[in-house]
Each structure stands twice: as structure tokens, then as C-alpha cells.
Amino acid sequence: MNSSRRGFLRGLGAGAVGIASGAAVTAALERPGHAASAPSPVFHGLHQAGVVTPAQPHATHVALDVLATDRAGLEDLFRTITERARFLTAGGVPPEIGIAGPPADSGVLGPLVPADNLTVTLGVGASLFDGRFGLAAHRPPALTAMPAFPDDHLDPARTHGDLMLQLCADNRDTVVHALRDIARHTRGGMQIRWRADGFIAPPRPSGTPRNLLGFKDGTSNLHVDDRAEMDRFVWLPASSWEAGGTYMVVRVIRMLVEFWDRVGIVEQERMFGRRRDSGAPLDGDHETDVPKFAEDPVGEAIPLTSHIRRANPRTPASEPSRILRRPYNYDSGVDEVGDLDMGLVFVCFQQDPDKQFAEIQRRLAGEPLVDYIQPVGGGYFLVLRGVRDATDYFGSGLLSLT
Numbered sequence: 583m584n585s586s587r588r589g590f591l592r593g594l595g596a597g598a599v600g601i602a603s604g605a606a607v608t609a610a611l612e613r614p615g616h617a618a619s620a621p622s623p624v625f626h627g628l629h630q631a632g633v634v635t636p637a638q639p640h641a642t643h644v645a646l647d648v649l650a651t652d653r654a655g656l657e658d659l660f661r662t663i664t665e666r667a668r669f670l671t672a673g674g675v676p677p678e679i680g681i682a683g684p685p686a687d688s689g690v691l692g693p694l695v696p697a698d699n700l701t702v703t704l705g706v707g708a709s710l711f712d713g714r715f716g717l718a719a720h721r722p723p724a725l726t727a728m729p730a731f732p733d734d735h736l737d738p739a740r741t742h743g744d745l746m747l748q749l750c751a752d753n754r755d756t757v758v759h760a761l762r763d764i765a766r767h768t769r770g771g772m773q774i775r776w777r778a779d780g781f782i783a784p785p786r787p788s789g790t791p792r793n794l795l796g797f798k799d800g801t802s803n804l805h806v807d808d809r810a811e812m813d814r815f816v817w818l819p820a821s822s823w824e825a826g827g828t829y830m831v832v833r834v835i836r837m838l839v840e841f842w843d844r845v846g847i848v849e850q851e852r853m854f855g856r857r858r859d860s861g862a863p864l865d866g867d868h869e870t871d872v873p874k875f876a877e878d879p880v881g882e883a884i885p886l887t888s889h890i891r892r893a894n895p896r897t898p899a900s901e902p903s904r905i906l907r908r909p910y911n912y913d914s915g916v917d918e919v920g921d922l923d924m925g926l927v928f929v930c931f932q933q934d935p936d937k938q939f940a941e942i943q944r945r946l947a948g949e950p951l952v953d954y955i956q957p958v959g960g961g962y963f964l965v966l967r968g969v970r971d972a973t974d975y976f977g978s979g980l981l982s983l984t
């Protein structure tokens with residue numbers, strides 16, 4: 583353990599980073615009153631969890647800037663995040679450290695930390711490849727800073743970041759607990775730049791959950807259980823050090839709900855190209871019906887400017903730009919003039935942000951929906967390949983580059 587690593591852990595007590603697991607956890611779970619939660623998605627593997635994992639109801643997306651100043655410090659940071667993620671996603675009993683120092687755990691989840699379907703997904707931004715860590719020569723060309731698109735209102739304080747930490751779980755307190763745990767163990771190594779909390783509502787009344795404009799959101803998406811589709815559009819191929827990773831785009835998009843709520847239902851539905859109640863395309867009856875754009879070349883049933891038609895025209899030319907969407911709703915109170923601050927934390931995964939996400943974004947430019955939404959932040963991040971086993975850590979492939 584070098585000095586900067588000791589720095590992260592200082593103040594936690596000598597044994598505080600130990601993890602009680604295995605037999606101790608089993609024993610704790612067997613105690614009356616301790617319901618066992620289902621195991622979380624597997625932590626070790628070629629791919630990180632939290633990409634093809636069915637979206638859990640709660641999430642936070644946290645962009646961070648690295649404070650460590652050299653490569654050794656960055657490695658310590660990655661190793662610490664890995665250790666904490668390994669523990670938090672498995673669940674267990676935090677060690678007791680006596681009464682002299684602060685407790686080893688925030689206690690937010692009680693004495694037994696449940697796995698609660700938690701996923702911890704780590705990405706790196708283009709800024710990590712500046713001069714600080716000797717990585718400048720290794721920035722993959724596809725990893726750029728997120729550009730500003732027409733109609734964006736980007737706030738620099740809510741844009742970009744050296745790292746992106748996506749935490750998702752079945753309960754809000756599990757997400758909060760994981761964030762506090764990781765922040766505490768990495769103190770001095772990184773600091774939060776911006777954060778967007780999200781939730782997914784239950785299906786109302788059935789099918790795909792709704793966004794805060796009232797429409798089902800996620801109906802037409804890539805299929806996470808179709809390995810060939812994931813290899814074609816999402817996972818990075820075996821030819822480079824990034825193999826097994828993917829690119830994550832995060833866009834914090836405010837919805838101008840006060841304006842939206844004054845728009846007639848027919849106009850709302852024509853903006854999306856789908857019915858609000860059922861989610862069916864305007865030329866169909868059921869949510870899962872596939873729109874028949876080829877039979878409607880002038881946009882009589884589904885306007886040519888509608889969101890679904892621009893986003894996915896279903897032509898051979900638009901096929902390569904398909905993405906895996908994994909969005910969350912957000913609700914952040916009110917702004918300085920008393921307007922509701924809510925919207926969508928739009929998240930998508932792909933092999934190339936410019937050829938996929940940005941290509942769709944360019945097609946969406948000028949769609950009628952732009953009058954009711956305002957992108958205010960976000961970033962492009964490379965989700966590193968997964969942690970292979972108990973000896974591996976996030977970023978080991980990146981840091982092996984010389």
C-alpha cells in the first residue's frame with residue numbers, strides 16, 4: 583500500500599476496510615429478522631454490470647474529477663473503487679472497529695448491508711487522457727468531450743468529468759449508501775463534479791414505464807439478451823485494450839412540464855408518433871406493434887418530424903446508429919423562479935458515440951419536441967471492461983499501457 587492509498591483510508595481505523603462475508607454473512611442472514619436479498623448481478627466478468635442489466639428502479643449518475651496527481655495515485659483510486667464495489671454489490675456485514683474511531687459504515691442500511699441488486703459501473707472521460715497520468719497517447723479516438731448540439735443549454739457545472747460512476751439498485755437508500763461508502767473511501771482521490779439522481783416508475787398500468795411527459799419510454803430498444811445484437815452495437819470488439827467495454831452517453835435533459843401540460847393530446851402524440859395511453863405507434867393498436875414507415879412515405883399517420891421517426895427511421899442507412907437506451911426520470915425540486923425542475927437522465931450505450939448517439943441527435947435536431955425539453959448537462963464516457971477476478975481492478979488494462 584503506498585502513501586496516497588493510505589491517505590484514502592486514513593481515519594477509517596486499521597481494520598475498517600476488511601469485509602465480513604461468506605460464513606459471517608450467511609450467519610447474519612440466518613438470524614431471525616434478516617431477510618436475504620437476491621444476489622446482485624455478478625461483479626466479475628468481461629463486461630461491467632449496469633449496461634445490459636435490466637434497469638433497477640433507482641440510480642445516481644455521478645461525474646467526478648480525479649484529485650490524484652500521478653499514475654500511482656490513479657491506480658490506488660481505481661483499486662479502492664473496485665474493492666468497495668466488490669463488497670457493496672455482494673453485501674455483507676461491515677467490520678466492527680470498536681468505539682474509538684468512527685464506525686466502518688454509515689449505518690444507513692443497518693448492520694447487514696444487502697446486495698439489493700446494486701450495480702456499480704465505472705466510466706472514464708476524455709479529460710482523464712490529458713497530461714496528468716501519462717495516458718495522452720492512449721485516448722481512443724471515439725472518446726471525445728461531449729459536443730454541444732443545437733438547442734443545448736449546457737451548464738459547465740453539470741457537464742463532462744474525468745470519471746462517471748453509475749450506481750443502480752432496487753432501493754434508493756442502497757444507492758445513497760453505496761455513494762457515501764465510495765466517497766468516504768476515496769476521499770482525497772476524487773471529488774464530485776455533478777450528480778443526477780434518477781428513478782424508474784412501475785409500469786402504469788402495464789408494459790414499459792413512463793417518463794415525466796406521461797409517455798411510455800423504452801418500448802423500442804435493442805434487446806439485451808440478444809448477444810449478437812450487443813456485440814454488434816454495444817460491446818467494444820476484441821481488437822484493443824478497451825475490449826469488453828462500451829461507451830456511455832449521459833444527457834441530463836430538463837422537461838418544460840409547465841408548457842407541456844398545456845399542449846393538446848393529439849399534438850403531444852404526433853410529436854412522439856405514439857399514443858400516450860397504450861404506447862402504440864400511431865399506425866398501430868398495441869405497444870409492441872412495429873411502425874410501418876415505408877407504407878406511409880408522407881407521414882400521414884406518423885409525422886415525418888415525430889420523435890420515433892427521426893430517432894429510428896428504420897432504413898438501411900439508419901441501422902448502424904442504433905443504441906441501447908437506459909434512461910431514468912429525475913425530479914429535482916424547483917428552480918429560482920419557481921418552475922419545476924424535472925426531466926430525463928438520458929443514458930445510452932454504444933460502440934461509438936458519434937456514429938450512434940450523435941447521429942441520432944443530428945436527426946432529432948429541430949424536431950417539434952425541442953420546444954419542450956432542454957439538455958442542460960452530461961458527458962461522454964468509456965465504460966471500462968469488467969473486473970476479471972478477485973485480483974483484478976477497474977482500469978487495470980488502461981494502466982498497463984505504457
Ligand SMILES: C=CC1=C(C)c2cc3[nH]c(cc4nc(cc5[nH]c(cc1n2)c(C)c5CCC(=O)O)C(CCC(=O)O)=C4C)c(C)c3C=C
Nearest residue numbers: 797798799800801802835890893894926928939942943955
Ligand atoms: C439521441 C438520442 C435520443 C434522445 C436524446 C432522446 C430523448 C428523449 N426521448 C424521449 C421520449 C421517447 N423516446 C422514444 C423513443 C426513442 N428515442 C430515441 C432516442 C433519443 N431520445 C430512440 C432511438 C427511440 C426509439 C425509436 C424507435 O426505435 O422507434 C419514445 C417512444 C417509446 C420508445 O420506443 O421508447 C419516447 C416516448 C424524451 C422525453 C426525451 C428527452 C427528454
Ligand SMILES: [Fe+2]
Nearest residue numbers: 799889890893
Ligand atoms: Fe427518445
